[in-house]
Amino acid sequence: MPIRTSWYFEPRIVLQVYEGDVTLEDIQECAAELTQLMMGKEAVVYTIQDLSACDRVPADIRGISRLATHNNPMFGPMVVFGQDVITRIITNSVMRVTGIAVYSVSNMDAALDFIRERDPELAYLLDQR
Numbered sequence: 001m002p003i004r005t006s007w008y009f010e011p012r013i014v015l016q017v018y019e020g021d022v023t024l025e026d027i028q029e030c031a032a033e034l035t036q037l038m039m040g041k042e043a044v045v046y047t048i049q050d051l052s053a054c055d056r057v058p059a060d061i062r063g064i065s066r067l068a069t070h071n072n073p074m075f076g077p078m079v080v081f082g083q084d085v086i087t088r089i090i091t092n093s094v095m096r097v098t099g100i101a102v103y104s105v106s107n108m109d110a111a112l113d114f115i116r117e118r119d120p121e122l123a124y125l126l127d128q129r
Helices: 024-038 062-068 085-098 106-120 122-128
Strands: 004-011 015-023 045-056 073-081 102-104
Touching: 004 024, 004 122, 015 024, 024 062, 024 085, 045 106, 062 085, 073 106, 085 102, 106 122
Parallel strands: 015 045, 045 073, 073 102
Antiparallel strands: 004 015
16 A cells, blocks of 8 residues: 555554555545544544655545545644645645645654644653653
8 A cells, every 4th residue: 555554653643654656545545544543542643644755646635635534633733744846735725625734844853843842742752762
């Protein structure tokens, strides 16, 4: 599967790595997997998406928007890096439609810094490991 989903820091940060050509079906499977990971969590879960090895995402903004709707109150901001210009435009469009908070940063270190700034408790836990 072109999207690998795993815990970066369980149970608070999920890492999704996109590789190659990603289809709408891949995103659908990934959304279902992310929903499963978040079930029963008691604190906000951040998602980091690494698109640096992604060649193409579907331009179906409506289709992606339907998949990107999360009713879980523990679904926190998404932090994305490695996007090309077209992917950034698609991501920003989808997120405006869905209302999901998505932030673009330059790399993994910047993604972790962003999370640290927003969540002092999580920053402390990350720094302790």
